[in-house]
Amino acid sequence: MLKEIKFLCKLYDISPNPRVGQHFLISEKILKVEVECAEITEDDVVLDIGAGFGYLTEMLAKKAKKVYAVEKDPKIAEVFRWRLGSFIKQGKVDLIIADVLKISFSRDITKVVSNPPYHIISDIIIKVLKELFTLNTFKLAVMILQKEYAERLLAGPGDKNWGRIGACFRYFADGEIVLHVPNDAFWPQPEVDSVLVRFWPIRMKHIIDFNTYEKTTAILFTAARRTLRKVLTHYLRHKDVDIKYVIEEIKRKVDINKRVRSLTVKEIEEIGFIFKEMGII
Numbered sequence: 396m397l398k399e400i401k402f403l404c405k406l407y408d409i410s411p412n413p414r415v416g417q418h419f420l421i422s423e424k425i426l427k428v429e430v431e432c433a434e435i436t437e438d439d440v441v442l443d444i445g446a447g448f449g450y451l452t453e454m455l456a457k458k459a460k461k462v463y464a465v466e467k468d469p470k471i472a473e474v475f476r477w478r479l480g481s482f483i484k485q486g487k488v489d490l491i492i493a494d495v496l497k498i499s500f501s502r503d504i505t506k507v508v509s510n511p512p513y514h515i516i517s518d519i520i521i522k523v524l525k526e527l528f529t530l531n532t533f534k535l536a537v538m539i540l541q542k543e544y545a546e547r548l549l550a551g552p553g554d555k556n557w558g559r560i561g562a563c564f565r566y567f568a569d570g571e572i573v574l575h576v577p578n579d580a581f582w583p584q585p586e587v588d589s590v591l592v593r594f595w596p597i598r599m600k601h602i603i604d605f606n607t608y609e610k611t612t613a614i615l616f617t618a619a620r621r622t623l624r625k626v627l628t629h630y631l632r633h634k635d636v637d638i639k640y641v642i643e644e645i646k647r648k649v650d651i652n653k654r655v656r657s658l659t660v661k662e663i664e665e666i667g668f669i670f671k672e673m674g675i676i
Contacts, residue, residue, distance in 0.1 A: 396450065397421045397582055403448060409470050413583055416512020417468070419447055420539065422580035425591070430454045432573055432593050433508045433537040442527075444495050444509040444519060449475040449488075455508055456487045463501060465491045495519060500526045507536040513587070516544060517560065524567040525605060528596045535595050536568075539576055542588035546572075549592070552659045559616045565660045566601070566608055570594025603667045610676045611667035619656040623666075626655055634675055644669050 400419050404411065411417040420426060429451065435441065435458040443452045446464035448471065455462045456479070464479075466472045472492045482488040491498060495511075496518055504527055511519050527533045540548070548564050549572065550556035564570075576589040601608070618626050627645065631638045645651060648665040649658070658666075670676045 396423055400448060400582060403474050407470055407474050409468075409474070411583055413585065414514070416445065416514050417447075417471075418513075418581040418583060418585050420451070420510050420580060421582045422576075423450075425539075425576055425580050426451055426454055428574065429508060429510075429537055429539065429591060430458070432591065433506055433535060435459050435506065435508070439505045439534075440501070440503045442500060442504045442507045442509065442523075444507070444511045444523075446475060446490070447471060447510075449479045451508065451510065452488060453479055453482070456482045459487075459506075461486070461503075462488050463491060463504065464488055465493060465495045465498070467492070467494050496522060502530060503532075504530075505532055505534050507538065509537075510539045513541050513544070513585070516540060520548065521563065524564065528567040531598075533596060535593070536570075537573075537591070537593050539589055540592050541585075542575070542590045545590050545592050549594075553657045555656075557656045558619055559612045562612045562616070562658075562660065562663060563605075563609055564594075565597075566605060567596060568594045569597050602664050603671060607667050607671050607676065608664060611663055611670060614670075614676070615655050615658065615663065615666065620654060622651065623649065623653055623655055623658065624651040627651065631675075636673065636675060641669070641673060641675070644673075 437460055439459045441455050441459045441462045443462055443464045446452050446466045452462050452464045466475055469492055479488050507523055547556045547560045549570050550561040571593055573591040573593050576591055578584045614630050615626055627642055631641055645666055649662045
């Protein structure tokens with residue numbers, strides 16, 4: 396696969412740019428594991444973000460009902476169109492040449508299987524969670540992510556990696572790391588370690604909307620190691636409110652002597668609900 400990719404790059408005058416996440420996965424074994432983890436059926440409509448030359452998309456298209464493949468680079472998309480032209484003609488693959496952050500995802504997507512660019516991964520994950528994980532028909536996402544980021548994404552309350560990223564993720568989903576992906580599985584090789592991650596929706600009733608929840612995490616996790624009482628006191632000093640009254644109201648729902656990094660999603664929601672009710676955010 397590496398020889399073919401290098402040949403295609405030379406033929407189409409493409410120089411992979413690692414600064415924008417252009418690391419091609421060259422391990423057919425890893426690609427197969429990724430597709431197997433997604434448990435694709437002929438009823439699935441799959442989204443592939445950062446589709447590259449289409450090797451992953453090709454495997455998905457052989458199993459799925461349809462694949463939406465998003466690729467921003469027009470030169471790379473040209474190679475994709477050449478390689479997967481027959482799938483495109485059949486309507487099995489829809490190639491979208493665009494910035495993934497500037498498009499709306501189709502509501503018929505049931506799974507995401509993707510090796511997205513690392514440099515904008517937080518924005519991609521939040522977009523996927525907000526637009527797809529909220530759909531009743533959505534089932535599963537399988538992605539290769541930077542190891543350090545994945546550990547923060549999948550962390551839970553009390554973990555050393557528990558922070559805004561994990562708290563926002565847990566509002567929508569749960570997940571697991573499936574396996575380590577070695578650096579030499581990519582070309583050019585990234586400087587960071589990677590892992591294959593599998594995650595799925597958690598459909599629970601929330602007392603606040605995600606925007607309010609996200610703003611609350613931004614406030615609380617400015618000092619994750621400090622107690623909730625200290626973080627609240629510091630933040631509320633800059634607001635035109637009765638600090639003692641607000642803290643007392645929060646105290647009814649949450650132990651304010653807990654450290655922020657130990658707060659659960661439910662507790663963060665309770666705080667966000669009070670903030671919103673009092674017009675603090």
